[in-house]
Structure formats: C-alpha cells, structure tokens
Amino acid sequence: QSALTQPASVSGSPGQSITISCTGTSSDVGGYNYVSWYQQHPGKAPKLMIYEVSNRPSGVSNRFSGSKSGNTASLTISGLQAEDEADYYCSSYTSSSTPWVFGTGTKVTVL
Amino acid sequence: EVQLVESGGGLVKPGGSLRLSCAASGFTFSSYSMNWVRQAPGKGLEWVSSISSSSSYIYYADSVKGRFTISRDNAKNSLYLQMNSLRAEDTAVYYCARVGGSFTFDYWGQGTLVTVSS
Numbered sequence: 001q002s003a004l005t006q007p008a009s010v011s012g013s014p015g016q017s018i019t020i021s022c023t024g025t026s027s028d029v030g031g032y033n034y035v036s037w038y039q040q041h042p043g044k045a046p047k048l049m050i051y052e053v054s055n056r057p058s059g060v061s062n063r064f065s066g067s068k069s070g071n072t073a074s075l076t077i078s079g080l081q082a083e084d085e086a087d088y089y090c091s092s093y094t095s096s097s098t099p100w101v102f103g104t105g106t107k108v109t110v111l
Numbered sequence: 112e113v114q115l116v117e118s119g120g121g122l123v124k125p126g127g128s129l130r131l132s133c134a135a136s137g138f139t140f141s142s143y144s145m146n147w148v149r150q151a152p153g154k155g156l157e158w159v160s161s162i163s164s165s166s167s168y169i170y171y172a173d174s175v176k177g178r179f180t181i182s183r184d185n186a187k188n189s190l191y192l193q194m195n196s197l198r199a200e201d202t203a204v205y206y207c208a209r210v211g212g213s214f215t216f217d218y219w220g221q222g223t224l225v226t227v228s229s
Contacts, residue, residue: 051215093214105155
C-alpha cells in the first residue's frame, strides 16, 4: 500500500487561505468517505482536525474545512494564523490488506 | 479525559527485542480498536498495526509483519507491541492511537522513542 500523495510544503500569509491536497486511488480516498486530517506541531503528537472528509471534532476551529473530489481530498485553512504552522497529514481507510494509509505529509509555513 | 500513555521505548541493538506498552484511561478501553503508528526521525507517519476491541481482528503493515505482535489486555486497559528482530529502520517514535468512529484516530498518546543502533 503506497502512501497518499501530499505536497511537501504549502505557505501563506496571515489571513490568507491555503489548501492541501491528498491524492490516493479508488481503493482508498476515492472509495470511502473515511478521510481524516491530522495536525502535528514539532515534538508533539498528531491531533485530529477533520474526519469523514469534512467533519470537525468538537473544539477544532471552523477555519479548518475538508472536501473530496474523486481520488483527491483537500484540507483548507482559512484566515491563516501563526499557530497553524505545523505538519499536516491525511489518512484514509483502504480496501487493501492493511486497513489504513497515511499521506506523505505537508509542512505549512505562515509567512 | 481520554489519556494514552506509552512506555517501554529505548535503545536496542539490531536483532534485539523490545515491548511497548500503552496505558489507557478515561474511556471504556474494551469498546475500542487500538493502533500503533510510528514516525521515523524527520519523516512522516506510518501505520504499524491494529487490534480490534476483542482482539478478534489484527492487522500489520508489511514492513513489520512476522516481526511485531500487537496484543491487548482489556482487564488492565493496556495495549502492547512486542517487537522482535529489530532493524535500524524501525527507529521511530511509536504512538498508540484510539480508533473512534469512522476509522479515525481520534486520540493519540505522546509517543515513546525506539532507537535501534549498535
């Protein structure tokens, strides 16, 4: 099972919006609405930001939103803030022999 | 409050063994599937292994199959990962993570570092 493909880095200025893509196949991202997004600050554990493609857990800012089209899922951060600077990973359930796969990760830089 | 606390990491020689533990609290442990996810230094997240709530279903990444064994003790609210025949490429921070609904890792521990080096 290959990792889902994410851009290595995305940057934006405070207040701007950025979008991170996560590309898989019909066996994972395209086949199920079980795409999640995680935020990870340096030296910290990942934190769930989005589940089931577009749902936010309680306590997560509504500046974070998710969507999916075909085999590609996306995470959008609007009103970018300094605290959003972190690594972001997508993950998806898969129909392969290994039930989960993560994305390659994207480093978000706030300029 | 949900808490997951890993322990058991450390320095081990190639070919050696190590057993990781994850102590869970703040939720009904026996009702949830649990996973191990690792992160090599400077690298991304890699799913390692999963165990269902009653241990009926167990899965491993190809990279650890045959060398790692996941288990759990619901009476002790604990998750384990027995790691044998360790290799340098197993060096990573190992996280335990709870599977909430929708195949989502909704809670994570703080991680424990495993270093495989001679």
